[in-house]
Amino acid sequence: MKAESDKKDEFLITNIQRFSVNDGPGIRTTIFLKGCPLACAWCHNPESISPLQEFFFDEEKCVRCGACADACPADAIKPPLKRKFVKDFEVRPIISSTGSILDKIQDGTFGSEEITRSSASMASEEEMADEIAAPQFDRDKCIHCMQCVDACRYGALTAACRTTTVDEVYGEVLEDRKFYESSGGGMTISGGEPLMQPDVTRSLLKRAWQDQIHTALDTTGLAKWETIASILPYVNLVLFDIKSLDDRKHRKWTGVSNRLILENIRKIARAGTKIRLRCVIVHDVNYWDPEHARGIVEFAKTLGNAVVGIDIMPYHNFADKKYEKLGRKHFFKGFPNIFREDVEDYRELIQKNGPWNPTVGGLIGSNRQGDTFHETNLLNKVSSA
Numbered sequence: 001m002k003a004e005s006d007k008k009d010e011f012l013i014t015n016i017q018r019f020s021v022n023d024g025p026g027i028r029t030t031i032f033l034k035g036c037p038l039a040c041a042w043c044h045n046p047e048s049i050s051p052l053q054e055f056f057f058d059e060e061k062c063v064r065c066g067a068c069a070d071a072c073p074a075d076a077i078k079p080p081l082k083r084k085f086v087k088d089f090e091v092r093p094i095i096s097s098t099g100s101i102l103d104k105i106q107d108g109t110f111g112s113e114e115i116t117r118s119s120a121s122m123a124s125e126e127e128m129a130d131e132i133a134a135p136q137f138d139r140d141k142c143i144h145c146m147q148c149v150d151a152c153r154y155g156a157l158t159a160a161c162r163t164t165t166v167d168e169v170y171g172e173v174l175e176d177r178k179f180y181e182s183s184g185g186g187m188t189i190s191g192g193e194p195l196m197q198p199d200v201t202r203s204l205l206k207r208a209w210q211d212q213i214h215t216a217l218d219t220t221g222l223a224k225w226e227t228i229a230s231i232l233p234y235v236n237l238v239l240f241d242i243k244s245l246d247d248r249k250h251r252k253w254t255g256v257s258n259r260l261i262l263e264n265i266r267k268i269a270r271a272g273t274k275i276r277l278r279c280v281i282v283h284d285v286n287y288w289d290p291e292h293a294r295g296i297v298e299f300a301k302t303l304g305n306a307v308v309g310i311d312i313m314p315y316h317n318f319a320d321k322k323y324e325k326l327g328r329k330h331f332f333k334g335f336p337n338i339f340r341e342d343v344e345d346y347r348e349l350i351q352k353n354g355p356w357n358p359t360v361g362g363l364i365g366s367n368r369q370g371d372t373f374h375e376t377n378l379l380n381k382v383s384s385a
C-alpha cells in the first residue's frame with residue numbers, strides 16, 4: 001500500500017512517448033500531462049483535456065457481461081440490454097438486466113417472460129432475432145473512480161491515463177539519455193497543458209536541467225505569468241502553440257481569448273528564452289488563409305531573435321476513434337487529413353517573408369504517398385547509438 005505522502009506526489013499523465021522526433025530537436029522523451037484550459041475543436045489528444053481520470057470504451061471488445069454496471073457506484077452505466085430484432089432492423093429493446101447478464105443467462109432468470117411482443121407482433125418467430133446491446137455510459141454521472149475498468153476482464157474498458165510520480169517519470173527519461181546525447185535531443189513536457197500542473201512541470205524540468213539534458217516546454221501559453229516565470233529558468237526551448245492571432249476566432253475555436261497567451265509569449269521572448277512557434281492548420285479555421293500565414297510572420301518578427309523556428313502542423317484525423325471511445329463528439333469528424341503538399345504555399349509564404357525555414361510537422365512530415373522526411377536520419381542515429 002502506498003503511504004499518504006506518496007499519494008500526495010502523484011499526478012496524471014496520458015502518455016510517455018519515447019523516441020519522439022516531433023516535439024523539439026533530436027530524439028526526445030515527451031511526457032503528456034493531463035488537463036488543459038483550452039478546448040480546441042480539432043484537439044488530437046482529447047483524452048488530455050480533462051484533468052480527471054477517464055476511460056476508453058471499445059465496443060468491439062465488449063462481451064456484454066454487465067460486470068462494469070455491477071461495479072459502478074454512481075449508477076453511471078446502464079447494463080447491456082437484450083433486444084429483439086426483425087431480420088435486419090431493430091424492433092425495440094425488450095429487457096434490461098439489473099445485474100450481470102451472463103449470470104442471469106446461466107441461472108435461467110434472463111427473462112423471455114419479460115419480452116414485450118406488441119411491437120413485434122407483425123413478425124413471426126422465424127423472422128426475429130435477439131441481440132444484446134452494449135452498456136451505455138452516462139459520463140455526466142461518472143465520479144471517475146475507475147472501478148468499471150478494474151471490473152472489465154475483456155479489455156473493453158481501459159484507462160485513458162495513469163497515475164505516476166516525478167521519480168517514476170524521470171527514471172524513464174534517464175533510460176534514453178544516450179539517444180539524447182547522440183541526436184541532440186532531450187526531454188519535452190507537453191499535454192494537455194503542462195502549466196496546469198506547474199509543480200510537476202518545474203520539478204521534471206529542473207532535474208533534467210541539472211543533469212544537462214536539453215529541455216523543451218510545449219505549451220498553449222495560457223497561465224499566470226508568475227507560473228511561467230518560475231519555470232522558464234529550467235527551459236531551453238519553448239514550443240509555443242499559435243492557434244489564431246484573431247481573438248474572435250480564438251474564442252470561437254478554443255473557448256478562450258488569446259490576449260493573455262500573446263502577452264505571455266512577448267514576455268517569454270523578452271526573457272531571452274528560445275521559442276519555436278507551432279502553427280496548427282485546420283479546415284475552416286485557417287486553411288488555406290494567406291492572411292494567417294502573413295500574420296504569423298509579422299507577429300514572429302515582433303518577438304525579435306527569440307523565435308528560432310516555425311513549425312506548421314497540418315490537421316490530421318487520427319483522433320476520430322479516440323473521441324468515439326471517450327463518448328465525445330468530434331467537431332471535425334470525417335474531415336480529411338491535410339498533407340505536407342497541401343501546406344506548401346503556406347510554408348513558402350512564411351519562408352519568403354521572414355528569416356525562418358519552416359518545417360512541416362503534425363502528420364509526421366509525411367506526404368500523400370506516406371514518405372517520411374527528417375525522421376529517417378534521426379532513427380538511423382538511434383540504431384547506431
Ligand code: SF4
Nearest residue numbers: 062063065066068152
Ligand atoms: S465493458 Fe467490459 S465489463 Fe462492461 S459489459 Fe463490456 S465486457 Fe463486460
Ligand code: SF4
Nearest residue numbers: 072142143145146148
Ligand atoms: S469510472 Fe465512472 S462509470 Fe466507471 S465505475 Fe466509476 S463512476 Fe462508474
